[in-house]
Amino acid sequence: MNIGVDAMGGDFAPQAIVEGAVLAANELPEGVTIVLIGQTEAIQTVLDKQNYTGSNIKIVEANETIEMGEHPVKALQAKPNSSIGVGFKLLKTGEIDSFGSAGNTGAMMVGSLFSIKAIEGVQRPAIAGFAPQTNGKMAVMVDIGANADVKPEMLEQFGLLGSIYYQATTGEENPKVGLMNIGEEAEKGSLIAQQAHKLMKENAKMNFIGNIEGKDFFKGKADVIVTDGFTGNILLKMGESLYGIMKDQGVETSFLDKTNYEAVGGSPIVGVNGNVIIAHGASSAKAIKNMIHLSTKIVESKVTEKIKEALSA
Amino acid sequence: MNIGVDAMGGDFAPQAIVEGAVLAANELPEGVTIVLIGQTEAIQTVLDKQNYTGSNIKIVEANETIEMGEHPVKALQAKPNSSIGVGFKLLKTGEIDSFGSAGNTGAMMVGSLFSIKAIEGVQRPAIAGFAPQTNGKMAVMVDIGANADVKPEMLEQFGLLGSIYYQATTGEENPKVGLMNIGEEAEKGSLIAQQAHKLMKENAKMNFIGNIEGKDFFKGKADVIVTDGFTGNILLKMGESLYGIMKDQGVETSFLDKTNYEAVGGSPIVGVNGNVIIAHGASSAKAIKNMIHLSTKIVESKVTEKIKEALSA
Incomplete structure (x- = not known):
């Protein structure tokens, strides 16, 4: 299972996001990989500071960032290589099983609707x-x-x-x-x-x-x-x-x-063709850790598949 | 100043209402009279039990009661001698300066709109x-x-x-x-x-x-x-x-x-030609006491007159 996380989204990114990923990585069972999406160098710097030496955190480069105040539709069009843009590409191709971000909520909604799209009938x-x-x-x-x-x-x-x-x-x-x-x-x-x-x-x-x-x-x-x-x-x-x-x-x-x-760490978007989780803009490392745990639970639950079934029945 | 109170409205009426009135009566300054509106005998029974011997509680007879579940408009038409119906008559003629009830909120709204009416411009x-x-x-x-x-x-x-x-x-x-x-x-x-x-x-x-x-x-x-x-x-x-x-x-x-x-005891209706206060249906004696205090503050503040002035300016 691959849990995608926008490393650049949120008030305390990338610091809090990467720290949260390390906290989660230490707790996750084998077979779960955290995919941090963002500027490789910035992410690696935090990983090094955290003395992370494990193998269940992966980095995927995305050299642009959508800021909190940006217009969702315009920002996604103008910045296809933003961490949110890349996250949705990976989610669509199945390279990640869920995508979570503490960044621009509007961009997460628009990204969901434009890339993985709403489930038919929703x-x-x-x-x-x-x-x-x-x-x-x-x-x-x-x-x-x-x-x-x-x-x-x-x-x-x-x-x-x-x-x-x-x-x-x-x-x-x-x-x-x-x-x-x-x-x-x-x-x-x-x-x-x-x-x-x-x-x-x-x-x-x-x-x-x-x-x-x-x-x-x-x-x-x-x-x-x-x-x-x-x-x-x-x-x-x-x-x-x-x-x-x-x-x-x-x-x-x-x-x-x-x-x-922080106790839950995120809010899923329901009704789209994939597992998308929105975290609090002010997410701490603890919140991100719990968002990652929530993401694994959502993937395991197969809730997206179950919604599809229910709506096609 | 005459503070009208529906003695029959609320889950614990008339007991809690009359008890609350006695509590307030012991604290109110001279010149403030509480006018309890409802079934005289029922009210007097509670007053006797409370050993109330003061002179600043008055009773005005109203032999009908609008129940919580009743349709406001129908109930007010069918029961002109209800405690709410009588309360609005007294408020309109100026015999009371404010009217408060823990009874049917809808009937209190409708009573306000039909008897004292909305302030022009509201x-x-x-x-x-x-x-x-x-x-x-x-x-x-x-x-x-x-x-x-x-x-x-x-x-x-x-x-x-x-x-x-x-x-x-x-x-x-x-x-x-x-x-x-x-x-x-x-x-x-x-x-x-x-x-x-x-x-x-x-x-x-x-x-x-x-x-x-x-x-x-x-x-x-x-x-x-x-x-x-x-x-x-x-x-x-x-x-x-x-x-x-x-x-x-x-x-x-x-x-x-x-x-x-209970700390405040009531919520005023704003924008009508008189001081109307709605209390919680489950009002305790303490809540009613505080609603009465709130009523005196509202009358003193001349807020209704000030709204009229502001809207005619």
Whole structure:
């Protein structure tokens, strides 16, 4: 298994990325190779400093970098040899089994749509985030930012994509799918949420448990939380902020530890023909290490294949 | 000053409401009377049990009650002598200066719109919620649930209403108004948020600081948080859930204490011709006590008059 990682993406690249790769390399089983994509010299310098002598980190040269503020479409066209551009080429040809980056999220989305493309039948790929639950589980929230504006049918499909993702990665059958809304009753909420509720209720392919509210977000009511990318992004970022806030106040609990973005390290794009993982822009070495572990889990779970099957059935 | 309170509204009415009124009565200055609206006998029974012998609680009979699940418009028409129906009559005639209820929120909104009505120039009244900040302040969030679907112009006006509310109740001039969004840049977010950003930036009547993100929600970046009633409601309820979650884990901090809904006790409707306060359905006596204190502050602040002035200018 080859886990591709953009060595140049993120606020602390390449330092934190390469360090994270070394941390992961020391923990990964045989047969897993980390493919660092970026400027060979810069990567090698960090590897040398880390005294890395193992054989499960490989470097693939990419001499350009897409910066955080760049326009995704323009940047990808102008910089085919950027680490993100090269990453998608390798993903498309199968030279890597997954591609993760802490760089420009927009470029990762656009790269996915233009190179490996959306799975047939997927209306709009989405980003899946993780929401720690007080029952110890980790719920999957779809979407957390790819689609700020949605249609009811998209929300319905997010439920299906999230369901398959949750099932494939946890092994738990029949995950509970909840629609984020502002009341329990079917007729509550925005017009889009009301219509989505109806569609999801009628959809036999998922275990729809109805609306869930903000107060249920952390409470284990749903395994899959369905929402638009606007609400989902705001909720996720607010949730992530708790870790720092409470730590500043001297509070530490196992639940809070899980709200730390480093604990998971990345958010997969669901609904595209390949395994793409987006990491936090401010990713530390620890976050990158966990993103690499997450990537191996995603590859093993064959979730992309399972989504394809479900949509062609 | 006469503070009207629906004695029959809420999960623990009339017990918790009347108890809360007694707690408040013992703390309020002279000249403030609490007007409990509901079934006299039921109210008197609780007052007797509390050994209340003061003179600043008054009872106004209302022999019907609108239940939580009832359709707001139908219920108000069918039950003119309900505690909510009578409350709005008293508010309209000026016999009470504010009206608060932990009962049917929809009926409180509809009652406001049909009896005291929206202030001229207000597109849609909204509900203002309170979001505790790590800098010790309490930000005002508009809207937290009255308008699940909004137009950009409505968001712009929520900024103005929230601004006036914040200024009137805290005395702080020129509050910072932030638009809840999924990125800092003007072109980020939903189509509605993008357009609202533009309108707010051009509006000289408020101190617009730009977009704020989920991670900024608790961080004191904005004094006034503008969002649609869908996002706002979900954020508020998620925020409120933290108190219980952390308490279950044995954590207590001054910041967390403020996330407890009881600390404020109610959410004012802004943009109507009168002071209307909505309390949590599960309000305890302590929550009701604080809602009454909040009501006196709102009446004193003359915020409703100030909104009228601002919109007629």
